[in-house]
Amino acid sequence: MSLPTKDIADKTIENGNELFPIFLKLHNLQTLLVGGGNVGLEKLSALLNNSPQAKVNIVADRFLPEVKSLANAHTNINIIERKFEENDLDGADLAILATDDYQLHQYICTLAKERGILVNVADTPELCDFYLSSIVKKGNLKIAISTNGKSPTVAKRIKEVLNENIPSEIDETLEHMNQLRNTLSGDFSDKVRALNAATATLVQKPEEQVPLSPRKVSFAIWSLVVAFAALTFYVVWKEEPEFRAYVEGINPKFYWFLGAGFVFAMIDGAIGMSYGVTSTTFSLSLGIPPASASTAVHISEILSNGIAGWMHFKMGNVNKKLFKILIIPGIIGAVSGAFILSSLEEYNHYTKPLISVYTLILGIVVLKKALNIQRKKRAKAKKITKIGPLGFFGGFIDAVGGGGWGSIVLSTLIAGGRSARYSLGTVKMTRFFIALLSSLTFVTMLDGLRWYAVAGLVIGSALASPIAAKVSNKISAKTIMVAVGIIVILASLNTISKFLLAF
Template sequence: MSNTLFPVFLKTETARFLIVGGGNVGLEKTETLLRQNPDVNITVVATQIFPELAEVISRHPQIQYHERPFEEADLEAADFVIAATNNRAVNAVIKQQANARHILVNAADQPELCDFYLGSIVNKGSLKIAISTNGKSPVLARRMREHLEEAIPDDINVSIDNLNAFRNKHKGSFQEKVADLNKITQTLSSNKSVKKPRNYQKLVLEISLLFAVFFIGYGISTVLSFNELKEHVIAIPNEFYAMLLVGFIAQLVDGAVGLGYGVTCAVSMMMFGVNLPSISGSIHTAEMFSSGVSGYSHYKFGNVNKKLLFWLIIPGVIGSFLGASLLIYLGNTYEIVTYAILSSYTLIIGIRLIIIAFRKKQPKGKVKRAGLLGFSGGFLDAFSGGGWGPIVTSSLLAKGRKSSYVVGTVSLAEFFVTLTAAITFFASLGVSHWYIVVGLIVGGIAAAPLAAKLAGKLPQKAALLAVAFLVIVFSVRIFLKMI
């Protein structure tokens, strides 16, 4: 048997923990214990206690600490010991002396010195799941914890409380309780009562192909004959190749960190003197294809939160339609006001993200008014040619949500938002600047799978800083334009 561990959930109300080491490892172990019980009994012994750990200790008066070397007498008031020094020899001595007193020891990154492991823990109310890889891969255990935290709903505790109340009120025998609980919960596994999840991959792919056939077919059949098409292929303008590169870079950035596509493309198209409605129409027509592939890729890599996706799509589509319609019929009347509001908001969000990126840990906050967020992002994105990423992605990351899930969910929702804007612009304006649109499409599609894979591996801090940088640059650019 390769894994002989026996999982045990320990009551910490009376347990006494001794942590030897005051650096980053000691801080991590202290925070791990405090997350399970803020009143847990901890003693920290270290030759030097880092400021971050000292700050944690100051917020928990029950924690005792001694800034000195470890002494064997420290074991007298300990039930469990965590050796968190960076000296393997010292950790080995601590284990030897602790085991002589029949005290179990955990040594950070030294499985051979461990009598027990501190696994990755999922907390959802009364539900607690501990994950261990037998000390071989803490990173995998952490990834599994992050996945389960996203997959298990926050209100699971309501179900647990309801089942507990039913069990307490049931007066029958243990076998009768089990039988009745099975009857109540059997619908959860019934194929008839469980709705089959929608295949977003297939839906996105089919809509993308359908729109592609319609777009290309329309252009060929009503605009160009075969000979004219041949001449145009030979005389493809240099702007097409420029837009090919722009589309690739823009989609790589957008798919990896969740924003930047519209901003990058809009700046490039302004260089060619394209008016605002045509800019927004061309961007959304091209972005529909790249966001479709990006959304498909994110869904394939498991980067989509379906519940959040639902609350973003419908309001986002409504906002996108209204924003595109307003831009078409009112032209540039409200351009300055829209840019001022958008740039002010995103500048504040960008600064806030930088602050969050350098915090030790950002607590996960509940996303409120996700529908309003989706509507605002869709409206301003369609009206100003960009804004879905700066508004929606930045706001969700500011709530401490995991970057890969935020980027994946926002990217898939963006497909439906850009599809709505593209259809609205196409119905009113037709196809203009086809070489720009095709260049953006081909470049964006090529970059989308690479960007989706990068989103799952990009560190949270790096993703936050990248988003903040793009948001601030975007905001400053708009302010300079308004001057």
């Protein structure tokens, strides 16, 4: 005897979700969809997204063009353009009702139950024999989410969280496990023991794992570099009088860049950004031409980005496919930008104000981020697909403006629906090659390179890196970002105003 509706509701509250999850081979079943409007389109899309070969008959007296278009793209979909008739249930294994006619739904449910056909009714849980779940799909991995019909919104939100945090590379893991499984011999117990051994590291307790700390490794590497450089400098200074004389004759601006490189690296360690824009703005304000300024910035970033990229690669944060698509256009854009800027070095009195406009814009961006000035939240963007042009543009602007690869490429990838973790790791990895190739182009093209600026930024940032890693959490990021934004804006405006006053 069936329970009254109230009793069923009470039982559900007491025992939680008692639905039994199953995965159906819809290509072996016949599905009837009643309704060709917006809800029908939603249901049909869900069926085909998960089972492209599903056999579906759609009955409705009117259809949206999108429904017909979707049906025409699949030979296994049959459209019947008229009102529902009882014989439409002939041969059906499942029925999905997606109209706005509640009485029609009740009538079809009654007929379906007499024939033993399972029914799903849109937005009417009490008439449903089954629900269509929110689905997370990563290759061969598929996860169905159910809230027992209580809140489709919550199910959708959980789907978004899982889609964001489960990497697409999980499908590679499944393929590897399948290959391992196919190589195993022996009885069932032997196979289970072998698979348990292969997956043991996935279920270790936290205390059994020894995670690789990026900050500790970075600190150790930079400490060795700084110690070796200091020791070398001391030995050479003591033993070589000519070297002492050379050091004493160094351009005094070297020490300004040494201190600036130290401060800018500390800022970058505290807020994770702005090294490029602060270094470039500072260089321009001291009269360094744009190409030389960009060279100094990129050379000083080669080692730091190499370490960061390597750490992200070791932690599995680099999307190999995204890296391959991004790296070549990025290098071409960076080399092109470096070549053009170097060729225009003799016209630096014109290019300098243009670069200052760029740093002015970046300064405003930093200030807006610090003050949380954001536009009204927009609908979730579709995943960006034009990675190549993005890489070229980001590399070109980065070389011309002395920075911007991260702010342009990373922000665009995340805003375009890409995973933040994998985007960050991939951008850091590619940044090393961008900095290396653009630096080589600058060094090859420029004759009068300001090596005192390059050396100052390189040594200053190297000295600051291990310290920045330790103190970054103890500094108010917002205060620093506000100060950086204001300073960059004022310095950029000063360079622009000098150019305008010269005319």
